[in-house]
Amino acid sequence: MGDIRRRRAVALGITAGLVAPLTLALGTAPAQAAPSCTTQTGPYQKQVEKFLGRPVDGKQSAADCKAIQAFQTKHGITPNAGYAGPVTWGVMDLMNKQKAVGKNPNKAGKCPVNKGRIACVNLTLQLSWIQDGDKLVYGPVPVRTGRNGYETRTGLKKIYWRNIDHVSSIYHVPMPYSQFFDGGQAFHSAGVSMWNPPGSHGCVNMTKTDAKKYWSLLKKGDDVYVYGRKPGT
Known part of the structure; x- marks a missing residue:
């Protein structure tokens, strides 16, 4: 019985190992556990603050981080630690440009x-x-x-x-x-x-x-x- 259980456990482990890479390969955004908020001020801090309707002071705060982190989690941006970096700002900038197109x-x-x-x-x-x-x-x-x-x-x-x-x-x-x-x-x-x-x-x-x-x-x-x-x- 012990050998059978071990073989089953190994088989399950192999199956699990195959499933995860497939999900990632498809670009699917898996559910992200929210990591601890970063205290670092990002290079696009002011732009990100403005986009999110936060006070624009160019300094990271706990409230800033939570707002940035929520945006990152919603759109599958990793890591979702609340850092105002180029990927996060790139998404926001694209949203702004899309909105500016209007109906033309x-x-x-x-x-x-x-x-x-x-x-x-x-x-x-x-x-x-x-x-x-x-x-x-x-x-x-x-x-x-x-x-x-x-x-x-x-x-x-x-x-x-x-x-x-x-x-x-x-x-x-x-x-x-x-x-x-x-x-x-x-x-x-x-x-x-x-x-x-x-x-x-x-x-x-x-x-x-x-x-x-x-x-x-x-x-x-x-x-x-x-x-x-x-x-x-």
Whole structure:
């Protein structure tokens, strides 16, 4: 009996060791236990304080740290110790730039307006929207695209396959509302923050609400245009 129990324990340990790397490889933000707050003042202290509506004095306080830590935990930023560093400020700065776009995401005219209905993806701002000619149909919405080394490929593409209940054959995880437009790259919903660094493995992640809307508005053969460059890639 002792040998059997030991063999079972070893098997369970191996299984557990396989599961954790898979989760991390997918960029999923696991539940983070809040570590002790750092007392260090970060290089982006004032910017982060302003973003969070804290008193802007450029000095770390216990209240500052708790507010920063809550933001980091919400968006899967690690380590979530409340330090106002470049990754945290990078996420906040991106949020500010996305907000500034308002309801005119194609102001620069980079997404084609002569294709009829088309889904546009601006990698630089991590935004996507659907337009029909020059009329905005839906969006813009925040998206999470490919990380460094797994970049979402740019250019004009077409949706060639749709699967509402797709499961990844590589990572063996659900990819609901998948609409493939370039090899294994697709629009699909993901259960992480759209600002969770470092990004996907090439797909354009969306919230479930936005992925469902894209599913209802797009069809096989519709154009997709991806342009720009994701920060950090």
